[in-house]
Amino acid sequence: MKKNIRWLVIGVALLSTSTITAQQATLTSPNQHINVQVTSSGSNTASYLKVWYTAGGKTTEAIPRIDLGLLLNNQDYAKDLRFVKSGKPTVIQEQYTALHGKKLNRSNTANEVVIAFDNAAQNRLNLVIRAYNDGVAFRYELPEKQGSFTVNDELTAYTIAPETTRWMEKWNTANEGLYTAMSNDKVQQQEWCYPALFNTGDSACWFLLHESDVNRSYCGSKLSNLAEKASYKLTFPNPKDGRGKGESAPTISLPWKSPWRVIIMGSLADVVASTLVEDVAPASTLKNTAWVKPGLVSWNYWSDNHGTKDYNTVCRFADLAAAMHWPYTLLDWEWDAMGNGGKLEDALTYIQSKGIKPLMWYNSGGDHTWVNATPKDRMLTHENRVAEFTKLKQLGVAGVKIDFFESEKQDMIRYYLDILDDAAQFEMMVYFHGCIVPRGWSRTYPHLVTYEAVRGAEWYNNGPEFTTTAPEHNTILPFTRNVIGPMDYTPVTFTNSQFPHITSYGHELALSVLFESGMQHLADRPEGYYQLPDAPKNFLQQVPNTWDETRLLDGYPGKDVTLARRKGNTWYIAGINAELREKRKSLPLTFLPGNTRYQVTLIADGKHDKDFSTTYSVADSTGTFNVKLLRRGGFAAVLTPMQ
Template sequence: MIGCPLCLLSALVFVGAPSGFGQSNTVALASPDQQIVLRFTVKPRQSDSATNNLQDGQLVYSLAYRGKEAFESSALSLELENQPPLGSEVHIASAHSDTGMDAYKLVAGKTSSVHDSYNAVTLELKEGADPGRTFEIEARAYNSGIAFRYHVPEQAGLSRYKLVQEDTEFRPVMDASAWALRLPNYQSGYESEYVPQVLSALSNQGGVSSYILNGSSMLMEMPGVAWAAVGEADLEGNAAMYLENPTGNWTGHFLVSKISPPMDGKGPAVDASLPHDSAWRIILLGDTPGKLVESNLFTDLNPPNRITDTSWIIPGKASWNWWNGDLGPDGKSAYTTKNMEYYVDFAAASGFPYMMLDAGWSGSDITKLRGNVDVPELVQYAAQKHVKIWIWLYSKAVAAQMQEAFPLYEKWGVAGVKIDFILRNDQAGIQWYYNVAKLAAEHHLMVDFHGATQPWGIQRTYPNVLNYEAVLGLENNKAGRRDGPLNRVTFPFTRMLSGPMDYTPGGFDNVTPQAFVARDQAPMVMGTRAQQLALYVVFEEPLAMVSDVPSAYAGQPEFQFIKEVPTTWDETRVLDGLPGEYVTIARRQGKDWYLGSLTNWTPRELHVPLNFLGTGRYKAELYEDAADADHEPKHVTMRQQTVQSGDTLTLRLASGGGCAIRFVPLP
């Protein structure tokens, strides 16, 4: 924390009685740039006519962006087991302000170095009547959004934190347009579409009261006010938050938090000793959806790195046997050690550091070899080619055997573990993520969580966690038509807000929707090949799969872009875009810049200013949709031109198309 008297005066405002901080007061917290103002107040329920003093009331917050109200009075309350609601009958007893700076390095992500300043306030809330409990709200205002969390101290009459439900409300000032991830229940892999609709559509289906469970983060647009997203960070010791419109009628347009219950259905959602901190509740704000993508709040609000030596944590690309159906050099499927060597050879020839060995090598016992692939033998073979092996694991087997398995994998020389079908984010499930990350780090194993909940910033605390899935990825081409350009231009503004995602790009059998056929082996991909190239820039994937069979890339000159593009970045700029329509993102590693641009099924001509470039001239290496890519989506045009900051590039994207560019400084 950094003290700054002038900053504190501009950051914190009290409205009401000058002492006692009674419930008639408002505490206002402004972001460092003064564009965001968060206000806390108490809405009184009764008035004592004898003393003319207001009694305790409901704690609420509101939020303004650039002088316009964005979120109106939204309640803050906790339902504790065998207790009255905590927050519904309180007053503000005190408020303490501060300023701070989140300054840290990230091993992998959208940026390598973060410097985010914030203003902060801690409110002490007390009940004036029995049972006389107390709690705190810790809040921060950054230039890209706000965050707050509940802190419940140890106190008389409250021996443990037993949370039945958290009743945090999020009330936009209008029936906001939202991109909702509808989920069937609390046990899913977060693999579905983000459906555009207004918030009231989540409460009334066909004139019938409806209560729809939605994953967070949720993107919202309030036209004329702001773009916003509601999410969470730092889940350690807690359970994940879902969002629901609780009104059940066509007039309601707000959300309330729903905390993931225990998977066995027994006990409170969170059971912990006191004192206890909830997860951070985040509201990102910006004038464009791209500004939300650039924010670092999800990692800002997590504990610092707990791994002293991170030199062994190396992001990169991996060849992969599963997506294309284990096809070998003869075009036939074979899950054998010899065939997996084919994928190792491809990784080595392409300069990729990894090969991902997917499901099938082990049975229920993950400490002994099963199937037809000898993992130690494959690891030794790969080591001779300067390639390392990741291995797929079933989450229940990991839960039962990781104490024995992880040291064994370290002995074998395995680089990382891809853990699948987790499908839970209750308190015990979230703790399991931390246990896995910690034990894996002790044995120099990187982690890729699949069948998982959305990220919440744990990669800052345990940077060996490179990837999460939690996305409707390219694998859906194997069985149906759910993957396509529409999702690909939506995910950057929705799923990617909270962190990296293992979408698995790189399919080279690119076809039109009319020619598409779902198939398990050698799957097709709707949209253009240039779009597949651009995904390596647009999507944040520190461990990026190169998904197709090696033979698919042979003799294809545009494969050069996949070989060269990095998987982690020093800087990220979202240049333009709208969810479901198009997106253009530029990312820098060192002195080189990379640009990816995607469109949905609508062809577009985009004019992209190159103001993000540094001084001097750059060689731009462009991989574009060919003139006939609308009906021949495999066709890519490659060209070069000299550019500099201040220039504007014109990009012509075909239907389902894209463009990938590398900018290299010229001497």
């Protein structure tokens, strides 16, 4: 692999009596498809990166400029940086296993170099760059042994060519917006959520911008092109976020490392399959993870916003979980006001008598949220968490859903991670709602099984808008939000909530495979599942929600998407259509092992939106997968190896 590392430092020129020194260095990915170049002029101009992508003999300048730099309260690490040295290029090579997600066996493999700079005050800044087969990651290091500072600004900014098409979500603290596709004169100037998807003007290269390993020493960031239309600058949280609680600018203590700035890059299939955000995150330190058990969950809130307040409703959803062979049911808000036949303890006893494990909702509490729903503040302090987790452990509760964070300031990042540390001590699984998008934490804290941070099926309760926007939105999420980590969309609803859906039953069934979440909450009311024909009902009784492998077979954001996911030796294929016309797909099955035949059960759209068509066939790697999708339609299939 070392033969694939190219490292060049070039250029010393003399003009008249002045000395102008320019340093350029290029680091290449192991497969030689991605090149990242750093340039430092040594003058009053900031250092910057460029990224190229090569495939099929064609090279594309994917990102023409990434500005670099930090501004501390008493130090400038941007202008007048002096190149000092480059370290010896090294190979990062690590294998690890994920407990949940899109892929079981992971490879953290890259070429890395550390470049040292001094600022005008002769203080050191290191830039760590990694080139992966599926992208680039870079971070800042301040290696001095002591000192505490405020980071007033981070100057990292991605210059994007105007003809590059981009799919971006306007910034909101809950990360629950819709994506807008833009290019050229349609590009809007806003603050934007992570992740952001881009396709170069020649269509040859796709890349996704994000960050990873955000920890207690920093805040979460977002992207902003308000100052310059073509430049997306990393931007700290708005001081008003979280009701104005906490500082927007993070404080750091040396030695210090920034989060990784992550660029997932390649074909669209490379982007969808990438685990780069988790690959660069720290490994888990949990010695025993046998208690981390992802699974499917019945959930009453979507069909009845006050469902957990009613003991009988809670029991009906426990019965649903048992009938569908799902291991969990969630008691959402108002469990502390439960009545109509029983209280919380009665419900927990009933749930566990059915062989189902309960999960419970909490308000994150504190002055950072306007929401006063109870129980509030039981997660807010270490002492409160220890008391509550002790009680939950005694009651047989397997995990907690914690809601309404409303900020990505440094104090809130610390709060998230404090919750995860305490939960691990009590072997309590966790998922966050009204929250940050994944930053690689599911690797470091594998008991963090999912996050919301998505406009999901709950929005059918919030107004009529989602009825018409959901079909397109659903085809964008597998290329954007769900690439970077688990996503609690709460999918697969056949009946209607407060506002109807116009996606077909086949479309809804497909979401159980298309959307990945360590806790997959299937949101419909019991009769929505009981009334299904045998084939889709059986499918939902056995569909996995953790995967050994994921492949994009076909698709384009906003139009359609087809994924194949493997669990053991069994493959699941699912696809959806966003457009107002029927489509026929004929997809080669070359990804299947060459020596195996499969029994194929295909559950596709029938004659109309609420009808299924189920067919059975035999296939192998030499065949094709043929299916028809209605407008806003979809399908799901299981391919079981034949003996």
